[in-house]
Amino acid sequence: MLALAFIGDLSMGRPTDHSHRTAWLAARLAAEDGGTDRDCQSAHDVSLLRWSGCTANAAGFDQLLGDDVAGRDALFEMTLPINAERAAAIVPLAEIHCEVSGEIASQLGMDDQVEAGLRNIFETWDGRGNPGRLRADDVPPVVYHVALASDLEILSRARGLEAALEKIASLSDEKYPAPLVQRLQRTAPQWLATLDENQPQGPTQDLTLVGRDVPLELIADVADLKLPWLAGQSRQVAACAAATAAQLGLDANTQALLQRAGLIHAIGRAALPNHLWERTGRLTAADRERVRLMPYWTFRAASHIPVLKAEADLASYAYERLDGSGHFRSLSAAALTVPHRIIATAVALVALRSPRPWRPAFDAAGAAQVLRDEAAQGRFDAEVVEAALAALAGSRPRTPAKAAISLSAREADVLRRISLGESNKEVARVLEISPSTVRTHIESVFRKLECSTRAAATLKAFTLGLI
Template sequence: MTRREEGRDPGAAPAPAAGPRRETGSIRPAVDLNLERALLETSNQLLVGLDTDGRVAFVNRTACDVLGWTEAELVGRDWFETCLPPAWRRTVRGVFQRAVAGELELVRLHENPVRTADGRERLVVWRNTLLRGDDGAVRGALAAGDDVTERRRDEDALRLGEERLAALLELTRRHDESEQEFIEFALEEAVRLTRSRIGYLHFVRDDQVHLDLFTWSKEVHAGCTAQKLPHYPLTQAGVWADCVRQRRPVVHNDYPGLPEKRGLPEGHLPILRHLSVPVMDGARIVAVAGVGNKDAPYDASDVRQLQLFMQGMWSALEQQRARRRQSELLDRLARTLQGAIDAISRAVELRDPYTAGHQRRAADLARAIAVEMRLDAERIEAVRTAGSIHDIGKLKVPTEILVKPGRLTTTELGLVQLHPRTGFEVLRPVDSPWPLADIVLQHHERLDGSGYPSGLHGEQILLEARILAVADVVEAMASHRPYRPAFGMDQVLEEIRQQRGRLFDGDVVDACRRVFLEQNYQLLPM
């Protein structure tokens, strides 16, 4: 018997395989002391041995380094009271006591936080086993732990980042919503991402001293009966606006205990914890976003999550505003362009009173044919717009030729047939989203090459021009002219049917006939 075994109960439990750094009365070494000490000191795991009362029997250097205690300070102390956060003590002690008493199987693998000497918490994954004596009686327990604090923090940061990116992606899909709906959704996401219960988002004016109170989260709207003012100066705002004054995130994890708070108005929801961040646009604060009443204290990851998400929200909001401004500008430009087109169309018709309304009526029929052919919206608008000014080149044709009641001479006809080319020259400098100049140039071309001014064939002619060609002929034949009466619509439709595939595009002719025969289309009144 060795000296360390003298005076020991022969039936006492051996120490855990890693061995003690300090012996207690109930655990003795099972292997050579030097080997035990080497194993203890070289292990990267936290090794902790407890006696049946839950007192520390031994610890290794890794455990001391993580916990911030020396071996002398820990051995003999109650493990649960010393090294576990208060919220975990009762539960973990209860499991340990029942396992030691044989009432349940000891949990082999579990994780729980430990409290260090300076009060911080570290997360440890433990592997546990009971230590028994030669008689089989439980003498204590051995726990080998891995400190996973940084790993779990990295995992949490990755998870939070993924959640934040998913929320921002969803924001980008909501560009058709109103600004109110957009921001309300973003606020609810901010509350969710920070595991909070309430939130708000208010705007800061350009003068940086006045606040416009914009919106609160759903729970605030549902439970808060306090009066909500639309705006007031920053000097009158409570501690929730400290982030604006200090130009940095502000955390209040003990909101009720803040000595500088002004108190909540009657009917306001109680606030236990609060986090607010300034939303920046360059060096200018544009908004203040806040969340509150998270179950656990707000930490640096919450601050980062809220900051990054709300900055992303602001960027998405600015993009949405820019798109709307651009859309409004385009609408104004479209209205301006349409006004100019209408003015040009009226100018052409004033010089040729016999064809007054022709361009407008041909344009509407061309649009109906394009819709029937299921062209996309851009091409449909191109057809309609080109149809509205397709005879703009007639501004250069002498008025006496335009209004001549009889048959035109060869020379006069040649002058009239110049109008597509003239229209092309007029429209070519126009910066248009559609090939208006080319459509106007080609609207008198024919599939067999007999048209003018270029004698194009088949697919050489733009589809929009082929549509306009049919609409132009149908409207002209169906309208009265000083040198002939109007043809009946049945006769007109039969005429284009006969020229299907020779002069006119077959698909266009078929679509035009369906518009009249199946949809009961009527030409616009003069």
Template sequence: MEHVLRQCLIALRLAERAGISEADRVSVYYTALLVNVGCHSDAHEQAKWFGDDIALKQDKYTYGLHPGVAGALATVRRFGAGGDGLMGRFRLGLEFVVSGHRDLAEMVSHHAAMARRIGVGLGLPEDTLGALGAAYEMWDGHGWPGELAQEQIPVAARLAMIGEFVEVAHRVGGVAAARQLLRSGRGKQFDPDLARLLDDEAELLLSELDMVDAWDAVIGSEPALEIVLTDDELDEALLAIADFVDLKSPYSLGHARAVAELVAGAAERLSLTEADQRTLRRAALMHCYGKLGVSNAILDKSGPLTPGERERLHMVPYLTHRMLRQSPSLRPIGDLAVQFGERLDGSGYPHGLASPALSPSARVLAAAHLYQSLREPRPQREGLTATSAAAHLRAEVRAGRVDGLAAQAVLSAAGHRASRRVQGPAGLTPREVDVLRLLARGLTNKQIADRLVVSRKTVANHVEHIYAKLDVSTRTAAALFATRHGLLAPAPDGNA
């Protein structure tokens, strides 16, 4: 946790001590923050070879950027991604020797290229883009893509490289471990002058890293505060990042973009305020950021998930919320995004919220995420047709898990013809919802009939159908259902 924030602080402290100009420190700042942003983009391949792409990243700091075949095979043996038993792991190891090690080398170059690409999408300056593209070059010329060496490597890239590896060494083993790393990598992986300077002043430059609030410290350390986004520019940046995050798994490509389009159309149909529409669309773009914290061994697993794996998958919205809550401006978006897996009956995740706690925007986001997920392929199945996905979503409405109005708005935004009757939870019709609302308040059939201007026989029929659909036999049980599903709000005309 906070590895990138801390490595940015180390790089900035070293840059200032080395007398790097303020203009160059801007490049150091963004390069250090984005140097590893592409590491998830081939997580599917990483999981293929090593079983757990997240655990693999730890080995990067054990073996270095040149793990060699022996180190990589040790990782394969450790995770046993090739199947059950010794023979499965042996076959995978042999395949790695033949072709996999080339994939690993290409991955590192690919990470740098992808970091540069996201920098372009965010509109960063050209010198920062150059540093990002050279982020894995080494002083001795044996880095990736292996085109630059020594002073040819942008100083921002050299500083980011030192900050990244020293942060881990210091966090694991303190100043002594950081110094040992600097001395072993000096003139090889690291700029010798910068490595020597940090070695000499490690006590000062690495002091209090564990004591500061890393988020606030990094925000406060931006050298020039040059990049300020308008609302429209922020939307473009969030879209670029969303597309990038969705590269985590081949089964989720374009997911956030598609969900954002669905909620935008649904929100307009539901006449949400302009502010709510913008927040909802941003939440849709950001709602799956947390999958970066879940291994592709789970995301891309072809067989059934274990209870533990399913629980880890349900951590996605929680991790998204933890990411966004640190920023005052993004926190309201995170508060909405975290609810995409919640259900009206309280059976969702991560918090098991029920209907009264779910806003109209949250209900739209949940319906859009579910519909789009059904349309996408998964390791266990092909993507559903639009008709099948719509039928599944409507079934969730009848089961009382998804809001009927939100689902209908999403389906309309997806191009489905509007249903003649918008059903509520458990398949209740709008008129049955009106009757249930009054029944739950304790009104008699006669009072309900007078209020709704219908006959008592009609009310009696509605009550009978309501009890049957809810599988209850008493008013209190029906009232509890209405409470849990947020059906007690007054009707729009004020009659109920």
């Protein structure tokens, strides 16, 4: 949950303590509203997971607003002009967000109240919200607690407390119920003062994180949803890094650490807008500097997610190069350990073997030649490169797990293609079937997975081991 909160805050352009502060406020607002301990816990947990679906619709917001991070930041600071056309375009993006965050709550084994809150997180008192146009008392109360707490946290930073409360009051019986707004008006000054004196960096003292242990792959899959063509690649990096360590004879603990670091190496990407990664031309100097910060943000995760401190630290070396040309530290060979060299080589190899918007995937021979050339020029460790190539050559395709849900071979093929962001026409061309047949298979997949969006189907299929 802490990792997902961190990714969510980055995706929304928010300070990385936003979700923690919102959780603290929402739990107290639920109590002030006469809520039970369960209600307070739900408000806390929904706050931490509220933005967990943000990576899934990042591509849509980037296309709509030109910058998915800054655009959504403006949207929730209520400074983004919303005309009818833009409002209509946001609806399906909200649906994707709600379905994915609800699925994440299900995977985490959260309370039903938490899942219901996340699946309806953009509903409003007046019935104009999303995704189901619920109104008034049909909206789960936790939605109001979290929405009010989040708006107070965001607007008080952006406009000051007095202006924030005025804006919130203007939305009474429109976005949230008036009696709840009145309760917040009485308590907000004291709560914010307390927050500012004692910044919560993790679960509040009187509330704990709940749920079940789940594979770290869930974090990898959520991070990879940010760019459709990245689906499953953090898993591939993790497997390649661990296998390379085994090839080099490193101990089991180091192999496991590299595997976990590979799974979370891309979480810092959430801080950067999608268009930086999808340009076909050369980046400007300013944009290159922004890209260099991706591993920095992965490193910063360590301070917010203590249980992943070692993994986040190692993952932040994923783009260093032996000649000092990498980022974000620009270290040279003497400062880079074997695990540092392994994670960097694994990331580069998987990227070369995968398609990008500006180039097709390299075949095995082509990727090997590129890496060997880079090693000859002093950017990669030649021994590690050979170990990684041997590990990848000896790897077997992932065997789908036995799950309660069964997809046909063709359904799995279609799902695998749409998980990479391909349109129905593109899938039809690759698989040599008609677009209508693709549509039929997608409808069947959605029905079996109980999903209505491609992003949610992708996440569920990966977590169930179906693709």
